[in-house]
Amino acid sequence: MICKRLRCEEYTSVEGIGPMKNYLKFGLLIAAVLGTLAWLAVGGISETKTYYKTVAELKQLGSQAQEKRLRVGGDIAPNSIKREGANVSFTLAQDKLRMEVVYNGIDPLPDTFRDGAQALADGKLGTDGVFHATKIQAKCASKYEAKPTVKGNPSVRS
């Protein structure tokens, strides 16, 4: 063991060779680590990437839309929310366009999910034209900031 160690020290003290060999080792290790992570990241992106679309854009895409994972944004049409057991169906509206959405994901719907709220539905478009969502996000205008309700068309001044 002592011999081994001595030899190593000799190595590093020989100008040039030791450090070079070390840098190569470090370089390879770093490359291996980063390479693995990059590979994981690329795989992760292609697996979970989701396209943002509005209801209108989705209608234009037609049957092409059925292959991709999509995130569709719109307003929840009033009185369209129906719960049947764990399934929830509702209509997502954008101006005059409408789209049926069925949600049967695991996570509970957010408390902000109600008539008239803005919602983002993640999922895929079925062949029947119904959007099958696996995740719903909803927000009322903004989650942390509610609008003040003052009568008489208020404006705000500093």
Added chain:
Amino acid sequence: MENLGTLAILLAFCFACYAVIGSVAGKLGRRPFLILSAERAVYCVWALLTVAASLLVYSLIAGDFRLAYVAEHSNKSMDTPYKFASWWGGQEGSLLLWAWLLSTYTSVLVFQNRRKFREMMPYVTAVLMTTETFFLILISFVEAPFKVLMAGKGIVDAGDGQGLNPLLQYWTMVIHPPMLYLGYVGFAVPFAFAIGSLITKQPGDSWIHTTRRWTLVTWMFQTTGVLLGAGWAYAVLGWGGYWGWDPVENASLLPWITATAFLHSVMMQEKKGMMKVWNMVLVSCTFFLCIFGTFLTRSGVVQSVHAFAQSSLGRYFIVFLAVGIAATLYLILNRLDYLKSEAQLESVLSRESSFLFNNLILLASCFAVLWGTLFPVITEAINGEKISVDAPFFNRVNIPIGLFLMLLTGVGPLIAWRKSSVESLKRAFFWPSVAGLAVVVGLVIMGVRHFYALVSFALCTFVAVTVVIEFFKGAIAIRGKEGQNIFAAMMELTHRNTRRYGGYLVHMGVVFMFIGFTGKAFDIDKTVEVTKGQIVRLGAYQLAIGDIESGKNENYSWDILNVGVTKGGTDLGTLRPERRLYFASRQPTSNVAIRRRLNEDLYLNFAGASNDGEGTVLQSYVFPLVSWIWIGYWGVLIGTIICLIPSKSRLVYPRTEVLTVTGKHAQVEK
């Protein structure tokens, strides 16, 4: 009232500008009285902002509903602590909190160093006050906290307000934002010192020594803030998770990651004089990520469930970030000569190498999180299509990173500096490895097949055993000499080298957290529509659905579902998940019922009545080991506090300094 508040903020802005100009001009023109007056201006900024903040808080508590901010974030029926918390419940108020905290930090710093670092301090003050000026521009001219509600030509009193968002009416949410901000803002101080030492060309270690305590304290606040957020999400949001990789969560994690990397890599500089440039880069990254995090939550750049309102703030932040980063980069590149490393890496099996990989992997994680968070923005810029990535992406990248870090946590502290022989590694890690493998074998026999979970438990055991062995080894040595009992010896040991043993405790806390995270692999969940008298089976639990109670107070109305819980025939009492409807904001929220135990949590969420009105939707989960995350946090906290206590014996790290470099390949002799 509002005039006084606005005036105070405007004056603070003027004083902050003066502090910047005064300290730089005083330094360059060698006029000590200018520098002194600039330092006094810092105290004035603090005093003025304290006045402004007190006025805002007073208006919130007294209920001055003429003010837009009060009407939007407070109402009459809220409890006083929540009224106070409304200070940071909205955009303008939270920016005021930022500015106030920064001025507080700066004042403390200026006072502490009133006789020290006379060379560097004017620049430190200038950097901090420049940041302060930026935030004061925002609250003076863009998002003023003291706006009055107007209708036509008169001021309107709204009578009552919207109230704080009900989701935020929870105790952890009262302290979570200030904690996070204490962390965010605190990182301005090490950054300012780093810049100060760069400008004055003293890039030695003095800035690191002086700011070590600041860095640790702010890191502690950041950790607390992030975990309070996680705890809040778990206990309030009702989806049973503590981390969803939401952009806002990521924004708080990013500077934490670089700060953690910084805390480790400064040791390389202190003890070996290496990684000087790297430390400058890390401390700058941390500071700018703090600003970036504030920007991300306020600008609406990235779609997030809990971003603040969209506003025009974004471009101010972009300008500040761009100018700041450019200036910092220029400075670092310009001073590279002063940042030369005093030693070089000698072996892959060395402490240096473990630090290097620790940093590499933390930065990789930071980059991946940043990339994932900004992915929609990036893809939209490239091909016009907004594409987002989800939690699975983040998990996929960060789980292996976390496990690798765990391995380094065990190996790093025990491996020798410079070069370690294979023999000594075998000696140090034989028993920890055996323990880790034994745990894996045991778990496999018990039927656990989840790969990452097995690796994680093995590594956790490995690290825990290394830490315990370290404590015992040290304590036994002391006991041998002084004849104390083993625990007294451990205390003595820790007191002799608080940094080392405090650090071990932090690592132990992280081990507990990882055990908690790993529990995620074994979650059970079930969502069912239930009626009274029904029995739901969930894992080993039986849930008997009982009555719904209803009632209301002046702030909200509630429905409580009584659920009788039994496990293996033993009655475990009743859990009462609740749904509330807040009147002021007309928003429903769920108050989940959690039965917390060390081995697993039973988590019930009353998700609401089904549409036909007869059934009730109940979401039930079993979350194994979650409590260990919160236990681990206490370990991290106590460990960090111990690190802050000065060691009994002052440690001096002898190390070689480069005096002159002769010849091209001159070697540093140790």
